[in-house]
Amino acid sequence: MADNARAKRLADLIREVVARKLQRGVKDPRLGSHVTITDTRVTGDLREATVFYTVYGDDEEREEAAKGLESAKGVLRSAVGAAAGVKFTPTLTFVPDALPENAKTIDDLLARAKASDEEVRKASSGAVYAGEADPYRRPAEDAEDADASDGTDDGDDEGRSA
Numbered sequence: 083m084a085d086n087a088r089a090k091r092l093a094d095l096i097r098e099v100v101a102r103k104l105q106r107g108v109k110d111p112r113l114g115s116h117v118t119i120t121d122t123r124v125t126g127d128l129r130e131a132t133v134f135y136t137v138y139g140d141d142e143e144r145e146e147a148a149k150g151l152e153s154a155k156g157v158l159r160s161a162v163g164a165a166a167g168v169k170f171t172p173t174l175t176f177v178p179d180a181l182p183e184n185a186k187t188i189d190d191l192l193a194r195a196k197a198s199d200e201e202v203r204k205a206s207s208g209a210v211y212a213g214e215a216d217p218y219r220r221p222a223e224d225a226e227d228a229d230a231s232d233g234t235d236d237g238d239d240e241g242r243s244a
Contacts, residue, residue: 089124096131096162096172097122103161104154112150116143120179124172131162131172134179144178151176 101119116138123132137147151158155174163171 086126089126089128092128092166092168092172093122093124093131095166096124096133096174099162099165100133100158100174103158107161108150108154108157110150110154112146113154117147117151120181128168129170129172130175132175132177134177134181136179136182148176148178 097119100122104113104117104119118136118138119133120136121134123134124130135147135151137144139147155176159171159174162174
């Protein structure tokens, strides 16, 4: 079992080699400049690597890019093996990254929250406070209240001695 630092270094190397090879070495038209390698993860035993990618385009282009990556898997693995210099070159698995869809979902939620905040702001623009504008007591008010209560006799202190 390799340590995590070694797996991380190998994952970074795989990401760089695959991206460089896709950009310059693979002549498949399905893998044009619209494929981006976003992340790479390697198992602890350094036998399998998962390469996450995104494709700029519509669903048809994404499907074509997935087919192109599968067909270029051998060439890419050979390039990784030559660059890594490890005893066993990891097998490559290409997975479409869900990052763009997650970002779009978050953007939609933020837009909905902004619209909701704007509705609340419009509804509260002419509103007034239900009580006083400042419902908290100030120390000066507390002192006046204490002075006023000292002069009154409740009748409860009959049995007390001073």
